[in-house]
Amino acid sequence: MAQSGNETPVPRRDTYTPESLLAVAVEVFNERGYDGTSMEHLSRAAGISKSSIYHHVRGKEELLHRAVSRALDGLFGILEEPGASSGRAVERLEQVTRRTAEVLMAELPYVTLLLRVRGNTETERLAMERRREFDQRVTDLLEAAAAEGDLRVDVDLRLATRLLFGMINSIVEWYRPEAGGAAGGEQVADAVVRLAFDGLRR
Amino acid sequence: MAQSGNETPVPRRDTYTPESLLAVAVEVFNERGYDGTSMEHLSRAAGISKSSIYHHVRGKEELLHRAVSRALDGLFGILEEPGASSGRAVERLEQVTRRTAEVLMAELPYVTLLLRVRGNTETERLAMERRREFDQRVTDLLEAAAAEGDLRVDVDLRLATRLLFGMINSIVEWYRPEAGGAAGGEQVADAVVRLAFDGLRR
DNA sequence: GTCTATACCGTGATAGAC
DNA sequence: GTCTATCACGGTATAGAC
Numbered sequence: 001m002a003q004s005g006n007e008t009p010v011p012r013r014d015t016y017t018p019e020s021l022l023a024v025a026v027e028v029f030n031e032r033g034y035d036g037t038s039m040e041h042l043s044r045a046a047g048i049s050k051s052s053i054y055h056h057v058r059g060k061e062e063l064l065h066r067a068v069s070r071a072l073d074g075l076f077g078i079l080e081e082p083g084a085s086s087g088r089a090v091e092r093l094e095q096v097t098r099r100t101a102e103v104l105m106a107e108l109p110y111v112t113l114l115l116r117v118r119g120n121t122e123t124e125r126l127a128m129e130r131r132r133e134f135d136q137r138v139t140d141l142l143e144a145a146a147a148e149g150d151l152r153v154d155v156d157l158r159l160a161t162r163l164l165f166g167m168i169n170s171i172v173e174w175y176r177p178e179a180g181g182a183a184g185g186e187q188v189a190d191a192v193v194r195l196a197f198d199g200l201r202r
Numbered sequence: 203m204a205q206s207g208n209e210t211p212v213p214r215r216d217t218y219t220p221e222s223l224l225a226v227a228v229e230v231f232n233e234r235g236y237d238g239t240s241m242e243h244l245s246r247a248a249g250i251s252k253s254s255i256y257h258h259v260r261g262k263e264e265l266l267h268r269a270v271s272r273a274l275d276g277l278f279g280i281l282e283e284p285g286a287s288s289g290r291a292v293e294r295l296e297q298v299t300r301r302t303a304e305v306l307m308a309e310l311p312y313v314t315l316l317l318r319v320r321g322n323t324e325t326e327r328l329a330m331e332r333r334r335e336f337d338q339r340v341t342d343l344l345e346a347a348a349a350e351g352d353l354r355v356d357v358d359l360r361l362a363t364r365l366l367f368g369m370i371n372s373i374v375e376w377y378r379p380e381a382g383g384a385a386g387g388e389q390v391a392d393a394v395v396r397l398a399f400d401g402l403r404r
Numbered sequence: 405g406t407c408t409a410t411a412c413c414g415t416g417a418t419a420g421a422c
Numbered sequence: 423g424t425c426t427a428t429c430a431c432g433g434t435a436t437a438g439a440c
Contacts, residue, residue: 016423031320033320038416039417040415040416050416051426054417055423055424120234120238152403156393163393163397164397166373170372188361191361191362194356195357195362195401197402199354199397200357201352201354218405240432242433250406251407253406253407254406257405407438409438411434411437413432413435415432417429419428420425421424422424422426
């Protein structure tokens with residue numbers, strides 16, 4: 001993500017960085033819920049003591065903050081990608097839909113946590129606000145596509161955006177990258193685009 | 203819901219019953235998350251002391267149990283309704299889709315809580331299991347509809363079921379009955395069925 | 405049916421040795 | 423960078439008066 005410059009030439013072996021600790025913490029947060037996770041749970045999962053965790057991060061909420069920020073950066077990155085700003089709106093919308101599903105799967109644990117945040121702390125409220133901002137950008141895209149006459153007219157646009165995101169976001173409830181089985185990431189993204197734009201019916 | 207027979211002729215005025223206390227508790231659970239809610243929070247919301255709550259229920263988890271049971275009873279009720287067992291499968295599926303959305307909105311706080319349960323306690327694990335059972339019943343319906351040739355063949359059925367439920371369930375994230383505005387329950391249910399079966403595209 | 409007072413434990417976080 | 427020991431606090435739940 002950030003530049004891996006020429007300092008610290010090779011990742012160290014054993015000791016934790018805030019980043020590697022984050023990966024562990026986010027897994028636990030997603031299993032037990034953020035509020036349901038104690039520092040004791042985290043310390044056991046990381047294999048170090050509670051107080052060692054405080055050497056790397058200021059506390060539980062900093063871990064949450066880092067996690068949701070990473071997810072949000074991934075999502076907003078989609079809007080900067082080439083192709084997100086030219087061409088027919090419905091095609092841009094289709095591309096954003098596919099990329100959102102892909103980013104969600106690529107950054108699965110981080111986005112999962114983001115989507116479950118309820119607004120109890122300042123960190124959570126900030127995350128919710130940025131998320132709404134992203135949603136709004138996509139709503140704008142739907143409006144543009146509707147103005148170009150490419151969307152059905154019998155469904156409210158805000159409602160459609162919400163249901164579209166509902167479908168995409170629900171991927172976090174069951175997608176697990178290791179189990180390639182009947183659900184590789186490509187296949188999932190394809191299915192989302194097909195169902196969202198053309199529906200279930202033959 | 204239950205019979206309002208001739209005993210207890212009129213609901214009492216002021217004092218709490220387990221049922222009326224439940225309504226308050228579920229609201230708070232949904233705002234703060236179950237784990238994020240303390241008995242102190244509940245007591246403030248109910249306007250009685252912590253210990254008074256224990257007069258009505260055994261503890262926090264009993265409130266959770268009552269809430270998710272109510273949600274699950276509503277959902278399984280759909281499968282018993284007339285029309286859910288005869289006729290073309292794709293039409294039964296459409297009907298179940300609409301009814302699921304409707305029940306979700308009618309029992310909004312209870313279903314919301316059900317959908318957010320993560321499996322930390324025995325109550326939660328039981329709820330998750332019954333929920334999976336419901337999902338399976340709907341997957342069966344998709345299989346039947348596919349066998350009758352009414353569904354598109356380029357999307358995996360389990361995947362389609364999950365995305366369908368993802369769309370329906372996401373209603374709890376934003377639907378609020380009081381704000382009739384652009385989103386009456388009828389309109390939402392219609393939109394879900396249209397998008398799920400025929401897609402966004404004109 | 406509600407209250408105040410309290411038991412008892414797990415929580416997030418810190419101090420200071422190694 | 424990690425540990426053990428400890429702190430103050432808030433958590434669920436109970437006892438017993440009114």
